[in-house]
Amino acid sequence: MELSMLLSAILLLYSFLLLWKLYEQWRNQNCYILDYVCFKPSDDRKLDTEICGDIVLGNKNLSEKEHKFILKVIVGSGIGEETYGPRNIISGRGEEAPLLADGISEMDECFNATLDELFVKSGISPADIKVLIVNVSMISPAPSLSARIINRYKMRKDIKVYNLSGMGCSASLISIDIVRNIFKSHPKMLAVVVTSESIGPNWYSGNDKSMILANCLFRSGGCSILLTNNPDLKHRAKFRLRCLIRTHLGSNDDAYGCAMQMEDEADRLGFRLGKGLPKAATKAFFENLKELAPKVLPLRELLRYVASGLLSKKGGATAPVNFKAGIDHFCLHTGGSAVIEGVGRSLMLSQNDLEPASMTLHRFGNTSASSLWYVLGYMEAKERLKMGNRVLMISFGAGFKCNSCLWEVVKDLDDRNVWEACIDGYPPQKLANPYMEKYGWINDQ
Structure with missing residues (x-):
């Protein structure tokens, strides 16, 4: 009788522990965003109407017809004149062979600014980050961009690191998916996703219209995102x-x-x-x-x-x-x-x-x-x-x-x-298109 009761107690305890383990696994299946910080470059990197016109007209490989094509694309793009570009293009070095240093400097500005702010806002230490994913499609130096971040912030030696390239505009959601899958088997993790794009070293200086389009449409930017599956932190999540x-x-x-x-x-x-x-x-x-x-x-x-x-x-x-x-x-x-x-x-x-x-x-x-x-x-x-x-x-x-x-x-x-600095002005009663005012005559030709 005593043996039977003991076995029943052991079985009950085992069942309880199994259920508790399943409950803990379920609790850690969630993926939360604690915070995120988007990059705002300095004002000297703004691409206003005059600078964009100078960049386009300064490309000696383009004919007058091709200059008009680019300006027409910009006029109809929906892009304003407070977007940002890379320094080497703004300084007029777009037709020169790009330097690796230009690309790395462009990424460092974004990474350092957004990560510094993210760690301050969240109160999370870089040493607590267990997963780091960096996605930049068009530049992949060695050591990797993720290694540069780890070195700057002296992150832990057992950090899980992924450096994604070539994934295009969908890359940040691919990174989130990787984080989600890691969270399924690792409880109480903190992860950071860093997403940006390298514009400077990938500026096209030729005259193929299908390749000129990328110059017209893409701008500098980036974001760092802090995620967790720790249920103890869910009250802080967004x-x-x-x-x-x-x-x-x-x-x-x-x-x-x-x-x-x-x-x-x-x-x-x-x-x-x-x-x-x-x-x-x-x-x-x-x-x-x-x-x-x-x-x-x-x-x-x-x-x-x-x-x-x-x-x-x-x-x-x-x-x-x-x-x-x-x-x-x-x-x-x-x-x-x-x-x-x-x-x-x-x-x-x-x-x-x-x-x-x-x-x-x-x-x-x-x-x-x-x-x-x-x-x-x-x-x-x-x-x-x-x-x-x-x-x-x-x-x-x-x-x-x-x-x-x-x-x-x-x-x-x-x-x-x-x-913060401009949200009260959006949406304006009429969305101004400074490019139309300066180059709108192109649409009539």
């Missing part, structure tokens, strides 16, 4: 990750080749944006949405869509999916005004929904993988993000890729962040 979907069309030759770093006919290195890009982006976008919809939409919306599909087989029209039924805010990649408007039409979004992305494009431009975080910062600075709200991020990238993720706001947010 966002909780609900789901993340990655779509990759690299097996398709046309999608693979529509956005590619390569040499032109004169062996000048640049980044080519092909005519197949819109088609590849549309395909990747809808493939991603098909997987995303069941994970983020309420059951009633899914049933409505299924019912609509059944009715369409009898001659009726299929009603589009209403993503606003399960999402409060849309954080769209600022690839350009056409990209923002195109995604907006597909998701049936209002101008108010598109405002954060459009204003970010105007103020900071397309900063590649960090663009999403400037858009998120705009929403926060405008005090739109309230506890329980759901925020959808959508990004595109070479490969060709479309990545999306859903964040839940875990407390009311009102940090004015990188937008």
